[in-house]
Amino acid sequence: MKVKSTSVGVVGRDRSEPDLRWARRWGVPVAWLTLCVVWSSTWLVIKIGLRDLPPISYAGIRFLIAIVVLFAVSAGRVGLLPQRGFDYLLLAFTGVLMFAVNYGLLFWGELHVSSGLAAVLQATIPIFGMLSAHLMLPDEPLQLHKLLGALLALGGVAIICERLLGFNGLMAFWGGLGIIVGAASAAFSNVLLKSRNMRLAPAMIAAWQMIFGAAPLLLIGVIVEGNPLKFHWNTVSIFCLLYLAVIGSALTFLLLYWLLPRMTVARLQAISLITPPGAVALGWALGGETFSLWSLLGGCLVLAGVWMIFRKGEEAEPVIQEG
Template sequence: MSATESAMLLALSILWGGSFFFTGIALQALPPVTLVVLRVGLAALILNLSLPLAGLRPPREVRVWAAFLAMGLLNNVVPFCLIVWGQTQIASGLAAILNATTPLFAVAVAHLLTADERMTGNRLAGVLVGFVGVAVMIGPVVLAGLGANVLAQLAVLVAALSYAVAGVFGRRFRAMGVAPMATAAGQVTASTLLLLPVAIIVDRPWTLPVPGLPVWGAVLGIAVLSTALAYVLYFRILATAGATNLSLVTFLIPISAIMLGTLVLGEHLDPRHYLGMALVGCGLAAIDGRLLRFVRPPRPGPSRPDAPEIHQGQDI
């Protein structure tokens, strides 16, 4: 990735790292599906109102909106509901570790479904090292809960798989000529249309007590920052860096959450945090590959005048 793409990925991890904080506050007064509807609904309102200011218009083609509905299902409806429900059953740290399997799924899905994001040794080793780094950083004590609430843990794993498939599916919007901001608006709008009937039937939100100001502040934070702004960055990165690189944000989210807790809440960093961050850094360096090429540059092979020229990607 370029320096700009890496900076956007870091910013995205900070925005999504803050979503765990906002979700924890909002779940004290709102049921999961209602919270998700408010999250995507407010984000849809903000993004659709912002499109004219950016000189953009919502797409009108049926095929584009069909893709928006599929993307909303894969990237919002399924993972949001599963993760939020899972967080009501298991510790948020364990949920973060399970969510960090997204790059593992992404490497496999991209290898199977794309021609330009094939699995390599560097990528596979990098995601494995990065996953171990997340587990070390969050703490081995959390892993003690792996034997309980299996359904909740499976729910978070299915959410991670859904994120990985969404990353590959979402590559088509660039080929359709849809701008990242318009794609983000279309996705959260489609997600709102899919989830609103579910919230009405399941949660009956009109019967709930009116939440207090802290809860509304958390809802605005998760809608404006962790959804509207975050998905504009998401689709910009996806359009240029690909699904596998985009999925690496799940390695950075725990780092962002821990650093936010240190800087804002004055929490203390333990040695395992530094070790986990170092492992994540090593994993990202292995996936990027440039550091390895710098340390061990390729040696030119012996030239043979009579040997046929082999172009990159040509079958031998």
């Protein structure tokens, strides 16, 4: 009996060690690549879904589904509730900024601009975050290379907006500007949350922010866009909604927080540089979208500016750049 027991122990250990080696060798790159692919694809999926669904309700229902998935996966694993009353206020304020303002404007903006251009404009989040951090976080002062990167990126944004106004019409200009305002609100939300010490699992922080952000989206959607049961539901719109909620929100947040202790911040931040070109490529290949040379130049300036901000590899939090 003793020999048999020992044999089982050895077999169990032999099976677990290859699994651990596989996770170290392949799990991390697969998870990282998944984030790059999914966050590059969400912009086009939003655009396709907007053919049948109104933007505000589309965003609100997306996060309502994602909330259910995040709580279902996290139940029994981490604490689900904030510990202090002030935490609820902070989550409510940042949730409205991140999910109601940012995503409400993003979904509305994609009615008027291409999915690839929306991804490029959202890449300004770290620029606004850098400026907010300079004012709110004493240990993250504004440095010369960051300032130059911000100016370069904002120059690219100016080129894009000028082309939108001159060649795509006034609504395209306002759509692009709305996406930029949403990016600024998301950046401020991230910095404000970082400036406070909250004892809550990251996935639950995201879930509670979604709760407070989805509520105004759903309310405004019912008032302005009508009863969701009367929307033009079909296979494509349902697929887009479920893809964004389950894959584009819940799964990506869980993968991101799984990667945090296993990958350097610099490599995680690189996702924000890969996502916009990926979104442009998918929009061109699958969505029939086109980018003018001037818009491409503006997009390159934005990404170059973001790279300048990140190039020193400071230990800052990774930028969440999902559509």
